[in-house]
Amino acid sequence: MCVKVVCVGGGPAGLYLSILLKRQDPSTEVTVYERNPEGSTYGWGVTYWRGLLDKLGEHDPESARAVAEHSVRWSDGVAHVRDGARDLMTRHRGDEGFGIGRHRLLAILAARARELGVRLEFAQEAAPGELPADADLIVAGDGLHSSLRTRDADHFGTEVRAGRNHYTWLGTTKVFDAFTFSFVQTGHGWVWCYAYGYGPEGSTCVVECAPETWAGLGLDRADEADGLALLEKLFADLLDGHPLIGRADADARPQWLTFRTLTNQRWYRDNVVLLGDAAHTTHYSIGAGTTLALEDAMALAGALREHPDLPAALAAYERRRKSELLPIQSAARFSAQWYEHLPRYIGLPPHRMFALLGQRHSPLLPHVPPRLYYGIDKAVARLDTLRRLKRWLGPKVARAAMS
Structure with a gap:
């Protein structure tokens, strides 16, 4: 039985785990350490689907109601393709999707955790050597760059693979009513964005392009202001006069990244267990990061409830989540590759291109000519x-x- 639990990282996974542990046993002492000040977070909005909302309702109806209340919904997908000669758009009905501001989600979970008696320590780095020595369980929920995982990377069998394309996470004051894709051809190749609303204040825009396009457009050398101005010009038809909002480094350099896929052979050591992005990452194009982090928390809390012996509980959690993640990680890998090979698909009529966009998780698609695949499908x-x-x-x- 875990009497004292320390969670390093106050993201969705760590906060939700603390809620579930206190609901299971109010006597459990749970402390969450977050290195950033309360209310400060990266990103704008996150996406999730109906299945997650149903699971949240089963595990903690109170926080689920608050999340649903502050979420926006859509059921359409829209794709724009603009290559100079064409400016085409197609719209398709799809599954019900949700968006919520990351600040709002974290505020809801933090308030619920406090209500249940969780101790939240913000602006606390909580280095591995400074954690309470008497903790029964230490949860590494501190993200891709987890210090707890890095300390024992050889044991965990950590592997990180960098993707090919460059991307940047931006916001905009335009509120999109559907999950929107926009593909724009430039003199140096294609640039595209994924855009979705998260509330009345705005939307998230993730912009991506191949490395040769990124360099050819000068985005590798531009400061944030110049880079945003260029992207606003490229996506002017999509933005309808609304600005793009960035998050520059201290030296005003825009945050262009290559996605890093992280996996671990083992998810725990002694009383330390990995959670969320510290354990795994999946490409942002499948919109599953927050969902998987929250499902990790559900699985870990369930394993601790079902197995009083800590090693048995952690082993059960690792087995379950690694098994559940296999198809999702495969889908994410093929999704990323679809965009890395965009010229293979972009010349199709928009409705066909959009159909194959929806099939981008298929392991067969990269090996079959796109027109033939579309016909077979x-x-x-x-x-x-x-x-x-x-x-x-x-x-x-x-x-x-x-x-």
């Missing part, structure tokens, strides 16, 4: 429709024959 869909119709008609025809 449509044929299979028609066959599935005919099968469902036949199953539906079967009993009706039988009853008619007997009457």
